Amino acid sequence: MAVPEAFESVVDHFFRHEYGRVTSFLSHRFGTTHLEQIEDAVQEALYKAMKAWAYGGLPDSPTAWIVKTAQNNLMDQVRRQQNFEAKHADEWVRMNETVMEAEDLDEELTDDTLRMMFACCHPSIRQDYQVLLTLKILCGLNNREVARALLKKEDTIAKGYTRARQQLREGNIELTVPLGAGLGERLDQVLKVLYLLFNEGYTASEGSDLVRLDLCAEAIRLSELILERPLLRKPQVHGLMALMLFQVSRFPARQDEEGRLLTLEEQDRSLWDQRLIRQAHNHLQTASAFGQVNDYILQAAMAGVHATAPDFESTNWQALLGIYDAQLRLNPNPVIRLNRVVVVQKVHGSAAALRELDILSEIPTLQDYYLLYAIRAEAFKELGIGDAAREDLQTALKLTRNDRERAYLEEKLLTL
Incomplete structure (x- = not known):
């Protein structure tokens, strides 16, 4: 049947x-x-x-x-425990009956999911365990699916989840949404985990997949759940939602039929999902109306600049440079400085970009990052310095672990 x-x-x-x-x-x-x-x-x-x-x-x-x-x-499990006293079993039966008298089960389920989200992302739990707990409990993925998503061995995930669950249990962490002064910090921690989850889906760090749509979809779904509660409708939540929706709107255009990675310049913008772009703009406007600046809002604003340009040549690079400068004032991160170089090259030219890259190449955390060499190769290519461009592309190839990105870099190498 x-x-x-x-x-x-x-x-x-x-x-x-x-x-x-x-x-x-x-x-x-x-x-x-x-x-x-x-x-x-x-x-x-x-x-x-x-x-x-x-x-x-x-x-x-x-x-x-x-x-x-x-x-x-x-x-049934509780009653089978030999060391479980009868009075406790009776109490559980009473609780069981009380639960089922709830008039609005769906609302209770939503509230409890939010409570669990804050518990899984509690600061006392290791961050990699926070991601594991979120994927396993809130997203309902099994060990095999989590292993595939995070590109780890299945037994590694199983052991890690056992330890993560132990931290949650032994930490006596209450399933509650914190109120008052503690809300902002705890909410930021939840959003950080969702941001990590989305990024791992948006740009897979290893393997043959360029994106993992299921991880991105789960990050968006859980963010939407947060926004269902007025108390949690903070600017950083709307900012993160705007960023994710802008990025997801371009998914249909990020690869060609052979699975080749396409840059913004190469993408067919008619394939971009305008409905998602409108939703992203609405979230960005809502976030901006609070009058507060945060990293998610600035990243969403950058994505919005690209989304509103009818073609690559119409991109407002000067506006993007201003947003990057604002982001660096908020978060002077080397990776942000590196990403900014791409815009510097568009606004001030390749020579100016190389001067910035010379400084950034001295930062230890960037020396094993493939994008440093890929970006510098592009600047060398624009200046007609083919040998240096070729050497940097070869270095970038050695450092990236994503098969689609490797194919893209190999194609760039062939054009030199």
Whole structure:
């Protein structure tokens, strides 16, 4: 008997999106000390759904069905524990019944997902573990999918997640959205993890994929979840959303049919998603209306300059240079200085760009960064210094681990 397409779609939706909501919901009520049991209970509930719904059809409220089944599974696990006192089991039964009396289950699930998001991104947890917890709990990815996304071995992910879950459990971290003075710092930490998640999807650091759309989509979905709550509608959230939407709008044009990386100059701008660009502009305007400047807003403003140019030649490079200067005042980061050189070359010429690059090449953190050499090669090429350009491109090739970027650099090398 073939499984109906609608059934497959709903089950996939639960595995991807509802898994995190239900896990967060149960963790808020029964505590993160039982997170491993809760995850097992939710996974078992989803497996039961796969079997029951395939033959009996979908229930009126699939989410409530999953929650109730997962809670029953959890209760069965608790009762089987030999060292669990009867009075505690009775208390859990009472809590179980109370949970199901909630009138607005969907709103509770959303609130609990936000609480879990802040818990996963707690500053006491290692940052790489924060990313792991976010991908596993909130995005519902299994070890194999996380390993593929982060280009690590599956057993490395499994061991790392065990340690990450241990930090969450032993840290006695409450599932709560902080209020008052602590909100800004904690929200910034959450956004930092989402930004890292998006960037790993937008420019894959290794492998044959140029982008990983699933990671970008999850970062946007979780950011949208934050914006559902008025208390969390801060300028930095709108700024990050604007940046991500501007970047995603160009996805259809970033590669040709053979998978070759296309630069902004080469991209067919008619393929850019204008709906996403409009949404990005709206978020950027909302963020700017707060009268506060942050790194996400400035990065989004740069992306907006590119999005509004009808063609590459019409790009407002002077405006971009001004935004880069503002960003450096806020965050004097060597990578930002390096990216700024590309604009310096457009505004002031290749000789000026090389002078900047001579200074940047002395910074240790940039000396193993392939883009330093790729950008300098372009400046040498413009000045007709082919041998130096060729040498820098060869160095860049040795340093990059992304196959698509390697192919792009090899193509540039052939044109010299």
